[in-house]
Amino acid sequence: xxxxxxxxxxxxxxxxxxxxxxxxxxxxxxxxxxxxxxxxxxxxxxxxxxxxxxxxxxxxxxxxxxxxxxxxxxxxxxxxxxxxxxxxxxxxxxxxxxxxxxxxxxxxxxxxxxxxxxxxxxxxxxxxxxxxxxxxxxxxxxxxxxxxxxxxxxxxxxxxxxxxxxxxxxxxxxxxxxxxxxxxxxxxxxxxxxxxxxxxxxxxxxxxxxxxxxxxxxxxxxxxxxxxxxxxxxxxxxxxxxxxxxxxxxxxxxxxxxxxxxxxxxxx
Amino acid sequence: xxxxxxxxxxxxxxxxxxxxxxxxxxxxxxxxxxxxxxxxxxxxxxxxxxxxxxxxxxxxxxxxxxxxxxxxxxxxxxxxxxxxxxxxxxxxxxxxxxxxxxxxxxxxxxxxxxxxxxxxxxxxxxxxxxxxxxxxxxxxxxxxxxxxxxxxxxxxxxxxxxxxxxxxxxxxxxxxxxxxxxxxxxxxxxxxxxxxxxxxxxxxxxxxxxxxxxxxxxxxxxxxxxxxxxxxxxxxxxxxxxxxxxxxxxxxxxxxxxxxxxxxxxxx
Numbered sequence: 001x002x003x004x005x006x007x008x009x010x011x012x013x014x015x016x017x018x019x020x021x022x023x024x025x026x027x028x029x030x031x032x033x034x035x036x037x038x039x040x041x042x043x044x045x046x047x048x049x050x051x052x053x054x055x056x057x058x059x060x061x062x063x064x065x066x067x068x069x070x071x072x073x074x075x076x077x078x079x080x081x082x083x084x085x086x087x088x089x090x091x092x093x094x095x096x097x098x099x100x101x102x103x104x105x106x107x108x109x110x111x112x113x114x115x116x117x118x119x120x121x122x123x124x125x126x127x128x129x130x131x132x133x134x135x136x137x138x139x140x141x142x143x144x145x146x147x148x149x150x151x152x153x154x155x156x157x158x159x160x161x162x163x164x165x166x167x168x169x170x171x172x173x174x175x176x177x178x179x180x181x182x183x184x185x186x187x188x189x190x191x192x193x194x195x196x197x198x199x200x201x202x203x204x205x206x207x208x209x210x211x212x213x214x215x216x217x218x219x220x221x222x223x224x225x226x227x228x229x230x231x232x233x234x235x236x237x238x239x240x241x242x243x244x245x246x247x248x249x250x251x252x253x254x255x256x257x258x259x260x261x262x263x264x265x266x267x268x
Numbered sequence: 269x270x271x272x273x274x275x276x277x278x279x280x281x282x283x284x285x286x287x288x289x290x291x292x293x294x295x296x297x298x299x300x301x302x303x304x305x306x307x308x309x310x311x312x313x314x315x316x317x318x319x320x321x322x323x324x325x326x327x328x329x330x331x332x333x334x335x336x337x338x339x340x341x342x343x344x345x346x347x348x349x350x351x352x353x354x355x356x357x358x359x360x361x362x363x364x365x366x367x368x369x370x371x372x373x374x375x376x377x378x379x380x381x382x383x384x385x386x387x388x389x390x391x392x393x394x395x396x397x398x399x400x401x402x403x404x405x406x407x408x409x410x411x412x413x414x415x416x417x418x419x420x421x422x423x424x425x426x427x428x429x430x431x432x433x434x435x436x437x438x439x440x441x442x443x444x445x446x447x448x449x450x451x452x453x454x455x456x457x458x459x460x461x462x463x464x465x466x467x468x469x470x471x472x473x474x475x476x477x478x479x480x481x482x483x484x485x486x487x488x489x490x491x492x493x494x495x496x497x498x499x500x501x502x503x504x505x506x507x508x509x510x511x512x513x514x515x516x517x518x519x520x521x522x523x524x525x526x527x528x529x530x531x532x533x534x535x536x
Contacts, residue, residue, distance in 0.1 A: 038307075038313065038317055039306075039307060045306065045508055045509070046508050046509040049306055049508050049509075145417060145420070145421050146414070146417050146418065146421055146423075146428070149413060149414050149417040150414065152413070153413050153414055155414075158435075159431055160414070160428060160431050160432050160435065163427055163428055163431060164428050167426075167428065240313055240314050240317050241313070241314040241317075244314075266534045
């Protein structure tokens, strides 16, 4: 038993979709969440920069006496997870492997699609992970750079979202995939639009949900589960604009964010 | 006469539209350009962060023995220009005042619209500047957060750009403005789409063009013009991914970017 908090980080608000699932699956686990809002978005940055930023986030969380880390950002998981595991001596989980496993479990025709940021898709993290576990599966990745700004504009259910989704997803439709990984923490907010474009027969995989399940397994394996059943405490840190985070983040979580503090991540 | 270079900075590539106009108007002036590509976009960040980032950019340019500075970013001009003038002892010009003056010169019905990032519009920099110079003019500002990602996706001439522009500009049309300031360095790339939505009778003001004219005046007033007629040299610095900057930036400038170097802006 270990009652120290779990550390969770993302480039901004998107990781709150992962935290929300963790709150539901592990209601006794305290969490320290860091959102790197001063440097969002990670998705369009170089490999070197994403690793540097991720290490700073990890070092910050480690200063908070945590017992394990969830990288709740697809880009950081895709690019920095393996490097992080080599450098930091603490259990670390990302969102890629849980999402990849769920997609393999869901496909029937062995054709899987993955959508995400340029960073996530170009890293081929999902594609490689799926092919390694199941070489006969065909995986097609498509980056959708406009999806995050559309979600952040609150336009997820508009004609702009629909036409944009039709453009991005055309190739995947023609490829007759039967399973689609929503490989960016913002994308579940677009799931109705994506579902409408792809059709009812395509299964959408939400790595946030799968990651919460895997976090529970990881804690259990390492004897790190808390002995509390509920009443977990949550601390939030951001690198810019706590008020915006409180407002939009509260909507994503469906509960008020009370304890929130701004820190200078660049000096860590 | 002063043959030292001019320093120009932007949060990324957009400021190259300003540099392009400077190259045309001042072909004998050497320029050191810094694009803060690791921390783009500035437009959604807090006032405090934009000032901090701008000061770092200014300190970097000052280390390059420059004679004057052009803040080629609307958000940084809107939020950090006045503070910068207080702190740094060098002629500094932003894009707001030149754009505001040109808009006042262009309007006939005294109704001006301004479009820009959330940071630029919320700062009310254009609106205040125009009202101060001409109190009877009505100014209406509208932020268009999706315009930059649409331009960066290369979708400036698609139906997505058109529908997005129709949504953002509806209020301005209903307000019967006759002049519209393109208050973000990326927006001139959307000018045909914006023109189509607003109609032929609305004059579009491009602050990049106006800023180059004012830069020439500023150099003249301070006896800082170079004695070269042409053959200027250009040095480029970025905080992330020089290759992407070289590729896309070359397209914006219409000439190859040869000398480009990555620096660590966070420690400056």
